[in-house]
Amino acid sequence: MLKNHKLAGAIADGGFYEFRRQLAYKCEWYGSKLTLIDPWYPSSQICSKCGHRQKMPLNKRQYDCPNCHVSIDRDLNAAINLENAESFGRVSLVMERSRKIQARN
Numbered sequence: 001m002l003k004n005h006k007l008a009g010a011i012a013d014g015g016f017y018e019f020r021r022q023l024a025y026k027c028e029w030y031g032s033k034l035t036l037i038d039p040w041y042p043s044s045q046i047c048s049k050c051g052h053r054q055k056m057p058l059n060k061r062q063y064d065c066p067n068c069h070v071s072i073d074r075d076l077n078a079a080i081n082l083e084n085a086e087s088f089g090r091v092s093l094v095m096e097r098s099r100k101i102q103a104r105n
């Protein structure tokens, strides 16, 4: 089945759909906040300190900003950007404790 790329893609999409559904369910159950970020948000390409954007090939593991000269691990930089994404309006969906879904953007 996985040799068929279209089918493999559908299976993978189903897996993510189920993961997202379970995550939303658990967050609602425990009263946690679920924030979903736009999948195209370039979290690894943006400097978490100054906002400069540059191309980052996957083999480049260190983000070296030519603008503010910060040097930071690629994944840490992306994690900081994702943490701050909500304040920059890059959120596609927020599920609050009150079981209310607010679409944004």
Ligand SMILES: [Zn+2]
Pocket: 047, 048, 049, 050, 051, 052, 065, 066, 067, 068, 069, 070
């Ligand atoms: Zn920078």
